Amino acid sequence: MSLPYFQQGVKLADHTTFRIGGPAAAFYIARTPQEVLEAASKADGKGLPWQVIGHGSNILAADSGYNGAIISFRDLTPPRLTEELRVTVSGGLPLSQLVRFYGDNGLAGVEDLAGIPGTVGGAIAGNAGAYGMAIGGLVESALLMACFIALAQFLVRRMVRKLEWLSLVKVRE
Numbered sequence: 001m002s003l004p005y006f007q008q009g010v011k012l013a014d015h016t017t018f019r020i021g022g023p024a025a026a027f028y029i030a031r032t033p034q035e036v037l038e039a040a041s042k043a044d045g046k047g048l049p050w051q052v053i054g055h056g057s058n059i060l061a062a063d064s065g066y067n068g069a070i071i072s073f074r075d076l077t078p079p080r081l082t083e084e085l086r087v088t089v090s091g092g093l094p095l096s097q098l099v100r101f102y103g104d105n106g107l108a109g110v111e112d113l114a115g116i117p118g119t120v121g122g123a124i125a126g127n128a129g130a131y132g133m134a135i136g137g138l139v140e141s142a143l144l145m146a147c148f149i150a151l152a153q154f155l156v157r158r159m160v161r162k163l164e165w166l167s168l169v170k171v172r173e
Contacts, residue, residue: 006039006069012061015053015072017117021061026069033090033143036073043069054119055094058126073121081105086140091121095128109138 006028012021026048030036036052043050049068053059056072075092079101082088087107089098095113098120102110112131116123127136 006042010070012056012066012070015070016056016059016061018060020063021059022063022065024066024068024070027072028069029072029074030092031075032077033073033075033092036071039069039071043071054092054122055117057118057122073119081107089120091119091124091142093120094118095120095123110135 006026008026009023010027011023012027013019015021015027026043028035028039030039030052040050040052050071051066051068052071052073054073073092075090076097077090077093079087079089079093079098085107087098087101089101095116095118099110099114102108112133113123113128113135116128116130118128122128123135124139124142127134129135
């Protein structure tokens with residue numbers, strides 16, 4: 001099944017850090033959140049199941065491939081630092097670039113995340129961490145793309161020594 005702007009038969013092994021995985025029926029690299037939504041909508045409109053991945057770390061793809069659309073979210077938009085010293089970052093940005101941004105701007109708190117492969121979005125989804133800290137303790141809020149292409153606003157609340165992970169607060173239609 002052909003989708004505009006999608007590549008057909010792309011080997012997932014070329015897009016995962018483990019270098020395994022057969023061909024995807026459709027493959028698209030999205031550079032913005034809007035492109036992710038548009039690609040998912042096109043796949044959905046053709047009746048294809050779809051999955052959004054980042055840079056392919058922590059993913060095991062079947063050698064037989066995936067009979068659907070893979071949307072790889074690779075947004076290289078630099079993080080933004082607000083006057084309140086909060087950082088706004090895209091989920092498609094490599095985590096290593098966020099760590100570098102913190103260092104370049106004299107900020108602390110993410111050093112322990114250095115060396116963890118993948119994207120900011122993947123790190124948040126898996127609550128990645130090392131040396132006793134996890135990224136969830138740093139996240140104030142995250143805008144997530146959910147099934148059926150609905151946008152949901154989730155709030156991560158920090159608690160003393162305990163993290164209450166991703167409590168749904170509002171859904172936009």
